[in-house]
Amino acid sequence: MSEKTIQIAQPVVEPDEIEAAVRVLRSGKLRYGEECRRFEQAFLAAEGGRAAVAVNSGTAALHASYAALVEPGDEVLVPAFTFVATASMVLAAGAKPVFCDVDPHTFLISLEEVRAKTGPVTRAVAPVHLFGNAVPIEPMLALARELGLAVVWDAAQAQGATSAGRRLGDVADAVCYSFYPTKNLTTGEGGMIVLSDPTLEKTVRQVMDHGREAKYRHARLGYNYRMTDVAAAIGLAQLPKVEERVARRRANADFYLAAFAGVEGVVLPRPADGAAPSFNQFTILLDLARLRIDRDGFVAELVRRGVGADVHYPVPLHRQPVFAHLEPPPLPVAEDLAQRVLSLPVHPWLTPAERECVAEAVREVARDHLV
Numbered sequence: 001m002s003e004k005t006i007q008i009a010q011p012v013v014e015p016d017e018i019e020a021a022v023r024v025l026r027s028g029k030l031r032y033g034e035e036c037r038r039f040e041q042a043f044l045a046a047e048g049g050r051a052a053v054a055v056n057s058g059t060a061a062l063h064a065s066y067a068a069l070v071e072p073g074d075e076v077l078v079p080a081f082t083f084v085a086t087a088s089m090v091l092a093a094g095a096k097p098v099f100c101d102v103d104p105h106t107f108l109i110s111l112e113e114v115r116a117k118t119g120p121v122t123r124a125v126a127p128v129h130l131f132g133n134a135v136p137i138e139p140m141l142a143l144a145r146e147l148g149l150a151v152v153w154d155a156a157q158a159q160g161a162t163s164a165g166r167r168l169g170d171v172a173d174a175v176c177y178s179f180y181p182t183k184n185l186t187t188g189e190g191g192m193i194v195l196s197d198p199t200l201e202k203t204v205r206q207v208m209d210h211g212r213e214a215k216y217r218h219a220r221l222g223y224n225y226r227m228t229d230v231a232a233a234i235g236l237a238q239l240p241k242v243e244e245r246v247a248r249r250r251a252n253a254d255f256y257l258a259a260f261a262g263v264e265g266v267v268l269p270r271p272a273d274g275a276a277p278s279f280n281q282f283t284i285l286l287d288l289a290r291l292r293i294d295r296d297g298f299v300a301e302l303v304r305r306g307v308g309a310d311v312h313y314p315v316p317l318h319r320q321p322v323f324a325h326l327e328p329p330p331l332p333v334a335e336d337l338a339q340r341v342l343s344l345p346v347h348p349w350l351t352p353a354e355r356e357c358v359a360e361a362v363r364e365v366a367r368d369h370l371v
C-alpha cells in the first residue's frame, strides 16, 4: 500500500520542450505562425494524411470539421459511449447527433448500429477511437461509402495507435486529435485536424480563422480556433517522443492483461480487429453479478489503497441533460458499460512497483467482494 496516490494521468513537459516554448516567448512571435506550420508538417509525417491544421483544442477540431462537412438539419451518427464533445459539437454545428450503441467488448461504435440508424438526412458518422482502441478503418470506410456518409474520426485519445498497420490519420475526410494534458501528446490545450481533400482543408482553415478568405473578407461563419506558436513549439519538441511513450503505455497494458487474466469479477478490454491500441486509458469492466460491491464502491476502495482509479464515463451521452431534448432511444450496451467501467493508471511514467501495486489492489478488492 502506498502513501502517495498513483495518478491516473501524469502530464510531463520535459526541459527541451520548455526551452522550445521559451524560445518562442522570447521571439515575440506568439500567434499562429511558423511553429504551427512546422508542427502541422511534422504531425503529418507521424500520423499520416495530406494536410494538417493546428487548432487550440480537440473540441475545436471537431467543431471545425463538422462545420465544414454538415448543414443545419443534417444528422450525424455518434457513439453513445464517449466524451461529450464528440456529440455536443454536432449540435454546435447546427446538426443533430444520433446516438449509436457500442460493442460490449471493444467499447467502439457498432457497424450494425451505423447501418440501422442511417436515414434520409444522415450526412456523416463520427467514429471514436475510444481509449486509444482503433475502430477498424477499412470496414468503417466501406460502410460509410456504401451509405454515402462523410466520416469525422475522433482520434483525441488515439495518437500513435494503428488499425491493420495503418496510421489513423491516413484516411479520407477529417481526423481530429487533442493535446489536452491527459492525452498521448500534450501542449496544455491544443488539437489537430488531419485531412486528405484540399477543398475541405480550405473550408476548415476558414472555419478556424473567422471565416476569413482574404484580409477583412469573411466568406462564412468562423471562429478563432488557432493554435499559438508557443503551444506548437511544445508539440513539435514532444512529437518524436510519442512512439516510445505509447510503447510504454502498451507495456503497462500488457502487464495488466497478464495480471488480471482469470481474476474473477474483472473483465478485460479487447482490442478491435487489427488494432494496435495506444492505451490512452486502460479501462476494465466489472462483472457486477460476481461482486458484492458496485463500481463506485470499487473505485473508492482503490482510491483508499492509493490507486487513482477513475471512471470514463459514468453517464452515457444520451442520458446527459444537454441532449435530453433529442429523446434518444434506449442504448443498452452504453448504459451497461457506464455502470461497470473503471480506468486504471497506464501512463508512461508508471514505475514497475506502481503498476504492481495497482494490480495487487484490484485483485484484493475483487477477492474481498466476491459473492
Ligand SMILES: *Cc1c(COP(=O)(O)O)cnc(C)c1O
Binding pocket: 057, 058, 059, 060, 082, 083, 085, 086, 128, 154, 156, 157, 178, 179, 180, 189, 190, 191
Ligand atoms: C479529450 C477528448 C475530446 C476533446 O478534446 P479537448 O482538447 O479536451 O477539447 C474529444 N473527444 C474525445 C474522445 C476526447 O477524449
